Amino acid sequence: MVKVAVIMGSKSDYATMVETCQLLDQFGIPYDKKVVSAHRTPDLLVSFAKGARKAGYSLIIAAAGGAAHLPGMVASMTTLPVIGVPIKSSTLSGLDSLYSIVQMPYGVPVNTMAIGVAGAKNAAVSALAMLGMTDPSYTQVYQDFKLEQERLVLEEMTL
Numbered sequence: 001m002v003k004v005a006v007i008m009g010s011k012s013d014y015a016t017m018v019e020t021c022q023l024l025d026q027f028g029i030p031y032d033k034k035v036v037s038a039h040r041t042p043d044l045l046v047s048f049a050k051g052a053r054k055a056g057y058s059l060i061i062a063a064a065g066g067a068a069h070l071p072g073m074v075a076s077m078t079t080l081p082v083i084g085v086p087i088k089s090s091t092l093s094g095l096d097s098l099y100s101i102v103q104m105p106y107g108v109p110v111n112t113m114a115i116g117v118a119g120a121k122n123a124a125v126s127a128l129a130m131l132g133m134t135d136p137s138y139t140q141v142y143q144d145f146k147l148e149q150e151r152l153v154l155e156e157m158t159l
Helices: 011-027 042-051 070-076 092-102 117-132 136-156
Strands: 004-008 031-035 059-064 082-086
Touching: 004 011, 004 070, 011 031, 011 059, 011 082, 011 117, 011 136, 042 070, 059 070, 059 092, 059 117, 070 082, 070 092, 082 092, 082 117, 117 136
Parallel strands: 004 031, 004 059, 059 082
Antiparallel strands: none
């Protein structure tokens, strides 16, 4: 069974990541959400990342603000795809988070989204697209989503 892990560095990140969870619900993608701090719970981080595949996860969406080490550290310990979401912070408006997530070294890829809500939403859409590579039902959900996006834009074009 397909299952996505939505993890974040702190509980306050959920204010942004609720957008991811709502879209995963809309798409019918099962997921778990939890706080896994790279800095405050390093043993939990290692245990989670190393055991993610065995726990039945198909991919991981990891959000983090500030130093934003969570997505990269998870990616370094799993062979599952990792999608990183930089959280908009009061310090540098999330640019620090973006730079921390996007500049991964060769061999430790993190699919990096935009800062904040747009990134949180696109993480769910990216998960849908990835899952659709092996599950035709998700391909159809993604196609329906894209058609609805087109319809909304065309509707807004009417003056």
